[in-house]
Amino acid sequence: MAAGLLAHEVADLCLGKPPLKSLSISATVADALTALKASDENWISVWSCDHHSNKNSFNVNEDCVCIGKICMVDIICYLCEEENLCCPSLALQSPVSALLSKVPCLVRHVEPSSSIVEAIDLIIQGAQNLVVPIKSRITGSSRRKLLQKSTSVTPTIHNGREFCWLTQEDVIRFLLNSIGLFSPIAALSIERLGIISSEFMAVTYHSRASSAIGAIAQALSDQTSVAVVDDDGFLIGEISPFTLACCDESVAAAITTLSASDLMAYIDCGGPPEDIVRLVIARLKERDLQGMLDEFMIDSSNISSNSSSSSDEEFSSSTTTLSRLGRLNRSSSYSARMMRRAEAIVCHPGSSLVAVMIQALAHRVNFVWVIEEDGSVVGIVTFSDILGVFREHLDSMV
Structure with a gap:
């Protein structure tokens, strides 16, 4: 059974995945804003390639590559920068590159034949999204028409192929479906497994929200959140x-x-x-x-x-x-865009690994806050930490 799990490829997790919506690196922040509002996804991929180089051909630049991703939080934090407060309309005309994270390797290209173990390793190393080529559903003539009509919000065709991306959530959900193979670690507490991190971002409830802009940007990069605590360090909510x-x-x-x-x-x-x-x-x-x-x-x-x-x-x-x-007014499925309240998702040090996984997946987050019975914050558990536990166990299964 372990061999069967290890035999799975990244392509197995891509079944049913929609092709990526993409944006050219030559686009503006305003273009990104328009694309996000029109999309049924929270994220838009940003690509470095030129779809306008030859409008009479549907063969695109072979060096076309996804260099990052952006979401509404990137735009919000950008507009909150001191130099953009007085004239947000001017800030919206800035190049979309101003929104890209300075953290390297958040997005990584992988082949469909890559193993699940390779995917887990990339996530542990810091990748948030894995870009995977998928079989195109668009014919050659349709592709030619799309490229001829392309604007700054380009079609999802790159190097003649469509792509999807896999997230940490996709990998965790896949492992949860095979959780019986990971006995007994799945039933162990997160405290015993040593995956509670005491390093997290927090602000007091009466502090200025603007003082948390840097923490919000860091939380976005780490796929965590900013705890809102009282003067005694008790968790009262979060800015997620x-x-x-x-x-x-x-x-x-x-x-x-x-x-x-x-x-x-x-x-x-x-x-x-x-x-x-x-x-x-x-x-x-x-x-x-x-x-x-x-x-x-x-x-x-x-x-x-x-x-x-x-x-x-x-x-x-x-x-x-x-x-x-x-609030964005979009017609999309509840499961694809579940909007949570400001209350934090919490567990306790004695919570089992599998319980924390289920809790995070149910709330569509990549982390869970860990608190004591009195409400004081102990730390945070992330999907990356959880994948590290599974990775060690997979080594023992070989």
Whole structure:
């Protein structure tokens, strides 16, 4: 049975995977924003290749390669940078390369014949997504038409092939389906296995949300989250890139003006409360960030924090607009885009490995916070840590 598991190839995990949506490295941040809003996925792949070099041919540059990926969180953090606060519309015209992570090898190309063990090794080394060629569903004539019509948001055809990508979640789900082969480690506690990391990012609930921008960007790179704790170190919630990825760019205004605790309420899946929206508008006005007001809050120029009853209707209209902007309105499946609340997903040091895996997969996250019974934070367990345990066990199975 172990030999059967080890015989599986990466291609086996690609069955039914949709082809990648892609963006050219020559695109702008605004192009990326448009592509993300039109997509049913949280991520868009970025490719370095030129689909315009020969419009009369469908043979593309053989050096075409995926060099990274971007999501809404990248755009939000970029708009929150000090030099972009006053004029977000200008920032949106920047090249998409400004959004790419400086961390190397987050995206790796692999062949379909690569083994599952090779895939696990790449993830342990830091890869978040594995780019795998798949059999194209597009005919030669259709491909030619797509390339002739291509814009900055290019077709998903590169080197004459389509691609999909595999995530850490895909590999964990595959291993869970064969969990009986990993007895007894699957039933051992995460504490006994030594995979609870005490290194994690955290902010206090009353601190400025803008002070967490660097931590949010790091959490996105690590596929973790930012813990929100009280003064005694007890976990009260989180600022999760997974949740922010389901929002839109207007959340940059909330991060710029709110505290960490207010931001959690703002990004809650119920939509931002009106009093917090009013606070965001008032503080943007105080800081003279008219660019953000113009970009994100339509018809809000006459609204003040002490609005009279005659302007309540104006405020209500603006609030409705902002609430709608705060969440992406996409027609996609619940399983593909599950939007969580700001409450953190937690377990305890005595939780078993398999229980933590199931918990993380059920909530579509790559990590679980570990807390004591009193709510104090012990650390965090990630998919990468879990895969390290399985990798050691696979060596013993050979």
